[in-house]
Amino acid sequence: MSIATIKTWFSTRPILFFSIVMLLKSYLAWMVIFEGGASWTTLLKEVPFVLIVYCLIEFFATKRKMLYYLIANLAMTSILFAVIMYYKYYGVIVTYFALAQVNQVTAVKNSVFSLMDPYFLFIYTDVVIMMALMMRRKKGAEWKQAFAKRENKRLVLSVLSVSLIICLFNILPNRASMNEIVKAEQMGILNYEAYTILAKKEINYAAPDEISQKGVMELKSVQEPANPFLFGTAKGKNLIILQMESMQNFLVNLSIDGQEIMPNLNKLVKENSYFKHFYQQVGQGNTSDAEFVVNTSLYIPPRGAATQMYADKELPSLPKLLKASGYDTSTFHTNVVEFWNRGELYKAIGFDRYYDAEFFGTEDTVFFGASDEMLYKKTAAELDRMNNNGKPFYAQVISMTAHHPYSIPDDKRLIQLPERFNNTLVGDYIVSQNYADHALGEFIQDLKDRGIWDDSLIVLYGDHLGLPIYSLDRNEKSLMEEIYGREYTYTDMINIPLVVINPGSSSEPAIYDQLGGQVDVLPTVANLLGLPLDGQMHFGQDLLNQTYNLLPQRYYLPSGSFLSSQELFLSGSGFEDGKHLPLAGDGNTEQVATEDEYERALELLRLSDSFVNSLPSWKQPAE
Numbered sequence: 006m007s008i009a010t011i012k013t014w015f016s017t018r019p020i021l022f023f024s025i026v027m028l029l030k031s032y033l034a035w036m037v038i039f040e041g042g043a044s045w046t047t048l049l050k051e052v053p054f055v056l057i058v059y060c061l062i063e064f065f066a067t068k069r070k071m072l073y074y075l076i077a078n079l080a081m082t083s084i085l086f087a088v089i090m091y092y093k094y095y096g097v098i099v100t101y102f103a104l105a106q107v108n109q110v111t112a113v114k115n116s117v118f119s120l121m122d123p124y125f126l127f128i129y130t131d132v133v134i135m136m137a138l139m140m141r142r143k144k145g146a147e148w149k150q151a152f153a154k155r156e157n158k159r160l161v162l163s164v165l166s167v168s169l170i171i172c173l174f175n176i177l178p179n180r181a182s183m184n185e186i187v188k189a190e191q192m193g194i195l196n197y198e199a200y201t202i203l204a205k206k207e208i209n210y211a212a213p214d215e216i217s218q219k220g221v222m223e224l225k226s227v228q229e230p231a232n233p234f235l236f237g238t239a240k241g242k243n244l245i246i247l248q249m250e251s252m253q254n255f256l257v258n259l260s261i262d263g264q265e266i267m268p269n270l271n272k273l274v275k276e277n278s279y280f281k282h283f284y285q286q287v288g289q290g291n292t293s294d295a296e297f298v299v300n301t302s303l304y305i306p307p308r309g310a311a312t313q314m315y316a317d318k319e320l321p322s323l324p325k326l327l328k329a330s331g332y333d334t335s336t337f338h339t340n341v342v343e344f345w346n347r348g349e350l351y352k353a354i355g356f357d358r359y360y361d362a363e364f365f366g367t368e369d370t371v372f373f374g375a376s377d378e379m380l381y382k383k384t385a386a387e388l389d390r391m392n393n394n395g396k397p398f399y400a401q402v403i404s405m406t407a408h409h410p411y412s413i414p415d416d417k418r419l420i421q422l423p424e425r426f427n428n429t430l431v432g433d434y435i436v437s438q439n440y441a442d443h444a445l446g447e448f449i450q451d452l453k454d455r456g457i458w459d460d461s462l463i464v465l466y467g468d469h470l471g472l473p474i475y476s477l478d479r480n481e482k483s484l485m486e487e488i489y490g491r492e493y494t495y496t497d498m499i500n501i502p503l504v505v506i507n508p509g510s511s512s513e514p515a516i517y518d519q520l521g522g523q524v525d526v527l528p529t530v531a532n533l534l535g536l537p538l539d540g541q542m543h544f545g546q547d548l549l550n551q552t553y554n555l556l557p558q559r560y561y562l563p564s565g566s567f568l569s570s571q572e573l574f575l576s577g578s579g580f581e582d583g584k585h586l587p588l589a590g591d592g593n594t595e596q597v598a599t600e601d602e603y604e605r606a607l608e609l610l611r612l613s614d615s616f617v618n619s620l621p622s623w624k625q626p627a628e
Contacts, residue, residue, distance in 0.1 A: 019074045020059045020156065027055045027081055030128050031194065034085045038092050039190050050175050050193030053168040055081065060165035063156045079132055081195060086128050088194055095289070096475045096561055098189045100201040102308050176200050182578040184563035191578075208307065211615040221544055221612060224605045225555050233550045237535025238510045243392065243461035244327065244399040244530060245452075248295060249441065250407045251471030254281060254500040255488060256438055262423050266439050269446035273465065273504045276514050280548060282588055283503035283521045284568055287469045288560035292403065293345035295468035295523055296336070300324060300354050300401070302527035302543035304613040305559055316349035318620040321541045323527050325355040327399045330536060333357055333391055337384045338403040339365045339374030353623055360387065371413055377406040377441055381448035389455045404441055409471065411437040419443055431484045434471050459508045462533055464526060467501030470561070474498055496573045496586045499561060503548075507533060520554040520568060520588070544613050557606040567598070567606035574598040 031051035035043035058081070062073045091099035172193075179191035180200070189197040222229070257274055259266045273279075287294035290310025297311035298304070300323045306314040324334040335358040342348040342361040351359045365375035365383055375383075384402055391398040406413060411433035417440045426432030452458040474493060477485065485493035503521060521529075524545035531538050532547040546554065556568040565576030568588070575584040580603045585596040 018156070019071070020056070020063055023059060023074055023078050024052055024055050026078065026131050028052055030082055030085050033128055034089055034194055035190075037089050038098070038186070038194075041190075047193075049171065050191075051195055053171040053175070054193060054195040054199065056164055056168040057172065060161050060168065063161045064158065064165070075132075075135065082128055082132060084198055085194065088198075089128075093476055094473070096473055098185050098194070098197065100198065100308075102201070172196055179578075180204070183565035183576040184578065184583075186563060187577055208614055208618075209611065210618050211612055213615075213619045216542070216612055216616050216619070218542055221542070221609065222546075224609050224612070225544075225546060226553055227546050227551055230550050233532050233547065235507075235510070235512055235549050236532050238512065239462035239507050239533040240535035241397060242507075242534070243388075243397050243457065244332070244534065245388070245457075245461050245463045246299065246399075246401045246526070246530075247445070247463065247465040248292070248299070248401065248403045248468045249445075249465060250292065250404045250468060251409060251411075251434070252407070252438060252441070252467030252501060253471050253498075254283070254467070254502045255497065256435075257281070257502050259435075259488065261426070261435070261488075264420060264422075266420070266435055267442040269442045269449065270465075270502070270504075273449075273506060274502070274516075277507070278505040278512070278515050278517065278549075280503040280505075280517045280519060280521050282518060283466065283501055284523075284556060284558075285467070285469045285499045285501050285561070286523045286556065286558065290345050292405075292468045293347055293350065296347075296401065296403070297350060297354075298523040299466075299526045302524050302545040303617060304524065304544060304557060304610055306617070307559065307564075307610070307614060310345055312346040312350040315617050316346050316353050317622045317624055318353055318617055319623045320353045320355075320617070320620065321543070322354035323530065324357075324399060326527075326531065326536060326538075326541060327534075328355060328357070330534075331396050333394060333396055333398040334400075335360065335387075335391070335398070336401040336403070337380065337387075339376075339380050339405050341373075344373075360384070371406045371417070372408050374405050376417070377404050377444035378447065380404060381444055381451065385448060385451040385455060385457075388452070388457055392455070392457050392460070403468075404444070406444070407434075407437040407441040407471070411471075413437045413440055426484060429481050429484060430477065431472060431481045431488075438471070461508070462530070463506040463508075464504070464530060465506070466503045466523065466526065469501070470498050472498065494586055495562065495575065496588055499558075499573075505529070505533070517548065519548050519552065520556065520570075521548045522554070522556040522568070524556070525554070542616055544609060555602055555606055555609070557610045559610070565603060565607060567602065569602045569606075570597045572596070572598050574603065576603070 028048060028051060031047055032043040035047050058077050059074070062070060062077060066073050088099050091097070175192050175196050179188055182188040182191060192200060256267050256270065257279070258271055265271065285295070286298050286304065288305040288310065290297070290305070290312050293310055293312045294305050297315070301320050303320070305311050308314075328334055334356050336351060336356050337360045338347065340362055342351070342359055348359070362374055365379055367375070369376045369379045380402070384400070388398065388400055391400070406417070410430065413436070418436050420436060420439050422432050422435060426435065449458065452461070472485065474482075474495065482493060489497060503526075522545070525548050526545065528538060528543055528545045528547045529549060532549060554569070558566040558568065563576045565579070565583070567574055571588050573586040573588060575586065577583045580600045585598055
């Protein structure tokens with residue numbers, strides 16, 4: 006076949022031309038997302054779906070066929086681009102449901118754009134070229150005329166039938182895979198996206214009478230002690246919970262070329278109770294999910310942010326527990342309360358008041374809210390007012406300045422890192438966290454000067470990861486390897502610090518090896534404040550009185566993943582082909598997570614989903 010003949014085929018048969026184009030784009034997506042990259046199987050997993058779309062155009066389009074091809078090409082291209090960008094930000098395969106929350110993602114557009122490698126835009130090269138050519142009247146007319154040729158309908162129907170069979174062969178055997186990335190690789194990206202739309206995944210909710218605190222504790226292998234350690238040692242004190250933006254555990258005691266990065270955090274760790282094996286349990290809602298989990302001791306929903314899926318429920322919560330004991334409750338956040346539907350969440354969990362962007366003003370802003378210095382300055386003054394009201398208070402304070410992509414103003418860049426960290430996400434992250442630590446130090450001193458610190462139980466933890474593995478380039482991964490002294494792993498990525506400060510307590514400073522997660526904050530705080538949890542459903546446990554824990558994970562890790570004993574388990578299609586990663590990152594290859602723990606972790610998630618689903622709505626029915 007001559008070159009001229011091949012050229013004629015491509016210029017007169019859009020189904021062939023556009024299929025080759027979409028295959029190349031699929032290869033780009035596979036190279037970015039899947040560990041093994043693209044292979045010859047990419048052809049069999051992506052092109053059949055493309056051919057189905059184009060065959061339908063050939064079969065039904067009698068006019069404007071060129072337009073339909075361009076629209077279909079643009080739509081599938083945009084799906085692949087969205088998958089690439091969402092993976093770089095969240096590490097998961099985006100679905101139509103997640104894209105429905107795109108209004109929230111655009112609020113952090115700087116974070117999204119910072120992850121865009123220039124070559125990602127090549128995926129739209131053909132779209133731009135064809136639009137430019139179509140604007141040339143003569144060339145556009147020639148293309149339309151050439152593409153107007155009708156293909157043989159029998160041939161089109163045959164190609165459609167074969168493509169449909171191949172798609173079903175790719176989809177049906179792989180529906181049971183737990184790991185969404187594995188499932189997308191087994192099915193093909195476009196097949197997976199279609200599957201998530203067409204397949205209605207019903208949750209097998211447990212009946213309300215099947216859900217009990219006793220049953221939850223049995224699944225977690227937890228036995229309540231007769232005389233809990235440190236019970237009531239903070240009784241009657243104020244409670245201040247500090248949720249630190251993007252703060253990962255490796256920052257604790259970190260020095261770079263002799264320069265201490267987090268001196269104020271390090272002092273808190275040294276002088277109080279520090280949990281080094283503490284892990285995030287957030288999902289699509291990130292910071293707002295952390296607020297939800299910590300205040301309810303429930304798990305995030307199977308899809309979507311908790312603030313949007315659960316905010317209409319009468320949720321048992323820490324604010325409600327404390328209000329029953331006479332506490333005044335409030336939450337402080339420098340963003341607008343509408344972001345991630347926080348206003349509804351705060352009603353659901355029972356905060357008396359919230360303070361948002363309107364309260365903190367625009368005097369000193371970073372990203373989309375007031376700086377941490379302004380947050381702490383105005384919060385301290387308000388806490389002083391609350392402290393003089395004659396009853397204890399609970400305040401949750403949400404820091405925000407160290408937010409991805411960590412491009413803080415020059416006047417807040419308080420340290421100079423070695424040149425190798427310049428113009429890297431890792432370097433910017435460390436500089437922004439150093440500023441967050443500086444502001445934290447000022448807040449601590451302010452609370453001490455006002456006489457609030459010594460009368461309060463203070464809990465500090467990171468809200469979620471700051472440096473996703475899938476967002477780092479080769480140089481940045483090398484910097485993380487330098488910091489850890491080994492490869493940076495998923496276990497490290499979701500590891501956040503937890504520090505519990507109880508001034509005046511008889512307990513000595515301690516470093517706890519106990520495994521814990523954000524779901525455990527509520528019961529741990531309740532123990533210290535001397536508040537029994539009788540009758541309040543919770544899925545966490547008091548970290549001061551347990552030695553074993555089972556922590557199911559969602560969203561940032563594949564479904565079926567969990568933390569237990571000495572490792573993180575990442576599910577594959579199921580348990581057998583999953584990965585075992587040691588918590589300590591010491592290279593231990595012994596696999597200690599069991600299939601029984603895998604099944605129990607899944608059941609805990611199901612029970613949490615079922616419990617929330619059974620709760621009544623706090624909203625009054627419309628009249």
